[in-house]
Amino acid sequence: MRSSAQAPAIGVRAPARPAAAVSVRGQRLRQLGGQLLLQAVCLLIAFVVLFPILWVVSMSLDPRNISRPTELTIIPPGASLQAYVDVIQRPTSNPVSLPQLAINSVLVAGGSTLLALALGVSAAYAFSRFRFSGRQWLMLAIVAVLMLPAVASLAPLFVLLNKVQFSVGDISWNLRNSLLGVVLAIVSGALPFAIWNLKGYIDTIPKELEEAATIDGCSPNQAFIRVILPLATPALAVTAFYGFMSGWTEFVVSWQFLTNAENFTLSMALWGMTGQYADNTPWSKFAAMAIIVALPVSVVYLYLQKYIVGGLTVGGVKG
Amino acid sequence: MAQGRAQGRARVTRRSALPYLYILPAFVVMAVVTYWPMAFQVWMSFTDYGLGNLRQDAPLPNFVGLENYIGLLTNAISIPNFDFFRMLGFNLWWTFSNVALHVSLGVAIALLLNAKGLRFRGVYRAIYILPMVIPQLVVANIFRNMFDPDYGAINQGLAVLGSLFGVEQAAFHIRWIDQIDPPIPGIPLTLSYFALLVTNTWLGWPFMTVVASAALQSIDKEFYEAAHMDGASAWQRFRHITLPLLRPAMVPAAMFGIIWTFNLFNIIYFVSGGGPLRQTEILVTTAFRLVNEQRLYGAAAAFGVYTLLILLALTFITNRISRATESAV
Numbered sequence: 001m002r003s004s005a006q007a008p009a010i011g012v013r014a015p016a017r018p019a020a021a022v023s024v025r026g027q028r029l030r031q032l033g034g035q036l037l038l039q040a041v042c043l044l045i046a047f048v049v050l051f052p053i054l055w056v057v058s059m060s061l062d063p064r065n066i067s068r069p070t071e072l073t074i075i076p077p078g079a080s081l082q083a084y085v086d087v088i089q090r091p092t093s094n095p096v097s098l099p100q101l102a103i104n105s106v107l108v109a110g111g112s113t114l115l116a117l118a119l120g121v122s123a124a125y126a127f128s129r130f131r132f133s134g135r136q137w138l139m140l141a142i143v144a145v146l147m148l149p150a151v152a153s154l155a156p157l158f159v160l161l162n163k164v165q166f167s168v169g170d171i172s173w174n175l176r177n178s179l180l181g182v183v184l185a186i187v188s189g190a191l192p193f194a195i196w197n198l199k200g201y202i203d204t205i206p207k208e209l210e211e212a213a214t215i216d217g218c219s220p221n222q223a224f225i226r227v228i229l230p231l232a233t234p235a236l237a238v239t240a241f242y243g244f245m246s247g248w249t250e251f252v253v254s255w256q257f258l259t260n261a262e263n264f265t266l267s268m269a270l271w272g273m274t275g276q277y278a279d280n281t282p283w284s285k286f287a288a289m290a291i292i293v294a295l296p297v298s299v300v301y302l303y304l305q306k307y308i309v310g311g312l313t314v315g316g317v318k319g
Numbered sequence: 320m321a322q323g324r325a326q327g328r329a330r331v332t333r334r335s336a337l338p339y340l341y342i343l344p345a346f347v348v349m350a351v352v353t354y355w356p357m358a359f360q361v362w363m364s365f366t367d368y369g370l371g372n373l374r375q376d377a378p379l380p381n382f383v384g385l386e387n388y389i390g391l392l393t394n395a396i397s398i399p400n401f402d403f404f405r406m407l408g409f410n411l412w413w414t415f416s417n418v419a420l421h422v423s424l425g426v427a428i429a430l431l432l433n434a435k436g437l438r439f440r441g442v443y444r445a446i447y448i449l450p451m452v453i454p455q456l457v458v459a460n461i462f463r464n465m466f467d468p469d470y471g472a473i474n475q476g477l478a479v480l481g482s483l484f485g486v487e488q489a490a491f492h493i494r495w496i497d498q499i500d501p502p503i504p505g506i507p508l509t510l511s512y513f514a515l516l517v518t519n520t521w522l523g524w525p526f527m528t529v530v531a532s533a534a535l536q537s538i539d540k541e542f543y544e545a546a547h548m549d550g551a552s553a554w555q556r557f558r559h560i561t562l563p564l565l566r567p568a569m570v571p572a573a574m575f576g577i578i579w580t581f582n583l584f585n586i587i588y589f590v591s592g593g594g595p596l597r598q599t600e601i602l603v604t605t606a607f608r609l610v611n612e613q614r615l616y617g618a619a620a621a622f623g624v625y626t627l628l629i630l631l632a633l634t635f636i637t638n639r640i641s642r643a644t645e646s647a648v
Contacts, residue, residue, distance in 0.1 A: 042443050049450060050446065069475075115348075119344045122342070123344075127342070132338040155609070158610060159359070248454065251456060270457065270460055271460065
């Protein structure tokens, strides 16, 4: 397509030169050379991008049960899925299975996402559509919190959630040392983000749609439920996925809060398997674990990628 | 027009309780899990809150005034090799060096992908998106192992490359993470900084390429045709058409990248652990250590207050830059 647009320009110029045929051939050669150069650079970049991925995939298939790799191979001799089987049964030396770790990660990621979205969307709607006294101050209160990374308020959250504990007979329970405590600590930052991101998107939905609905006799509540919520579905999906992704790989809060192995999450287990001295974990097991943690969210991200980048920039730049 | 409509709406809803009902659930929850902890944090930052004050029946911590705040700035905190201003300086350098590299690589590769007549464009686009898609935490853990001096893929790969030029394998026992001497004499950056830079650049450029590609595709082709007619060279076309028209997209993306990279916990904590000798520690990793390893909750609270103030300043500056370039275009 593009080269055919180029062709007439050459055709127009060519007659002006004495050796038209030679010039066209020279042009072709130059194009071929340019294409080869482009391909070389593109392939080099592709190699750099794929190198770590191939390394991990290759290691995860290594059946030799060597604890550390000593050479680079693409497909190791006698490739097998044994490392995956080992990891699913017992990833770390802690008495916790991979399904349990995955369930904990889903509870943390899903719980914090659901809570932040359910509470956040109505607030985002109010901030986008109503003008009420105190609105600007409340919005400022949300934006101010957005800037604070979770780890900066880790100390007060740890201390305060630790105060919520009781023991009845043999059963003792501590909110800090539970998945619910981790969820609450994540919501502390995820909720302001959800409000801000959703508000940015709702701002872009034309007001005329609700006004038409109001004229047809919709109350503001009905307009919210029947008009805004369906239209905001893409933003809800993106915010939900973004929240789930950050909950899925959450580390700081869970590492600080949780001490019982049955509550551990995937990212905690992965870190326990990383590094040369980690638990004597064979690197093939580490690699299999890395792939198991990354694959589900990566596939969904790849599928939603267009919407996620768009969704973030709508909320981020114009919010 | 829109202004008038908004005011009309404001009159209708001013006395209505409805907006407050809509925001009530969110603010009740945030009052408990966001604002109350923040207020508590300010109080904590003036105390010597520590492990001993955690028990249910423990006494209240002692009020120590500004001791935590002063202690952090004068490095009187019980962390070896702690140096507040060196860390802040490294944090800023880490941020700007990364973002500058990501933006220039991102734009360059976007231009490459946009090149006329490039074959397999779709394949390359699909591959280049991968670093953005894989969770950062997993990538950081993988690179930690890749930079291992004995078994890591980086040294093994370099040895394979080196053997082509007859360099012995032993030359590539590079201690990426642990070597204390800076590789470039006179510049106080450890080898682990470069390992971190490589890791984060692998992760960071595709986002900039995605942003730049979208901006490139929205540039009107007629500009280039007109410039071509006027005899502008390729460099002139890039300098006077592409670059100015990319700027409105790249500046906000770069500002987003600055805040993002400044707070990038995962890469530093998992790849270098802030080492060697805390040379690559940044604010967020130090905040975590104060709580997780040192259990100095009072000092950690004060540190969080400093972090917020520094981030407010940084956000203020980046917003000013964004706005200044907006009006300049």
